[in-house]
Amino acid sequence: MTEGVFGRESGHEQVVYCQDQQTGLKAIIAIHSTALGPSLGGTRFYPYASEQDALEDVLALSQGMSYKNALAGLDLGGGKAVIIGDPATVKSEPLLRAYGRFVESLGGRYITACDVGTYVADMDVVARESRFVTGRSPDEGGAGDSSVLTAFGVFQGMLASAEHRWGSTDLRGRRVGVAGVGKVGRILVGHLVEAGAEVVVTDVADAAIDRVRAAHPSVTAVASTAELETADLDIYAPCALGGALDDDTVARLRAEIVCGAANNQLAHPGVEKLLDERGILFAPDYLVNSGGVIQVSDELRGFDFERAKRKVSDLFATTKRVYALAEDEGVPPVTAADRLAERRMAEVSRLRSIVGPTSVR
């Protein structure tokens, strides 16, 4: 596919190619929308096979951030950046600082954060060249690791899903399967155990399973994700990679609720309808995993963990609103979530036409 940016229905506002030959930096920053405020989204550092693949990814990811930030109730638009290359071999202080100069050059229209291949320590380096960086370390005034509130947000989404499906948030005795017990999954397991759920996990890394079982001896493990999908579960929580739900998986699932942290869980458009047809309640991933972006966006006000946590707690009410709208409009929850996000973007951006004294020149 050789399509460029113009003419796409997604209507991105701005796409910036950034190159610094000395450090080998090749990056693309995409701003999908600033309807709600400056765009915010992470920097993915990945060895894309081609420039076109990198462009496709950054366009899709930045659009996703517009929806995620809108639904999370943030006054932030959607943006994302990709750095092309293998972080294990090309990442360096000069490269990250060169990237920071490009972020700074956008004057705050794009605010960056961590994503696949970039870490808190990297954001500290980028921040030496730019004011528009979140996901920094606590020593640098940052929010640190965003998986703590991501997991808490997923847990809120799960409680809201349970109340919608079973009329109660009580998870005692419910069987919950967590696929992927990395940074987010293992913290989620802690919330579930505390709530009295019976937790079953799986992970491709034995060390990850050992760590969870050492912290929570009541947790059991199965050998593979395929085994977990067909287990006798009430809730299934994909917390590893994207694309966890395809036609075959949905046909096999026995859980009544799917609610997890992984991004882009639906392998292709239409899977949300299959879930609906099977009576499985699917908590939109980009809604319930927005605790991380809520956490890092709080840095823009001077990070306050408790304030950020209170905002993440709102995901309970938002998830319930999404389910209510889905029922009212007869659509799957992801469609309802998209509609809520689109409405907020349209309604709030329209208000900018009301001109106050500070904006009259």
Ligand SMILES: NC(=O)c1ccc[n+]([C@@H]2O[C@H](COP(=O)([O-])OP(=O)(O)OC[C@H]3O[C@@H](n4cnc5c(N)ncnc54)[C@H](O)[C@@H]3O)[C@@H](O)[C@H]2O)c1
């Ligand atoms: N960290 C955050 O704040 C955050 C925020 C929003 C969304 N997410 C999403 O949540 C998911 C998990 O993020 P994370 O930060 O915990 O990542 P992570 O890399 O720390 O953990 C992922 C875990 O999944 C395991 N895994 C990989 N492939 C697997 C497979 N096929 N079957 C079973 N386990 C497998 C890995 O071994 C690892 O333990 C990702 O999709 C990520 O994009 C994370």
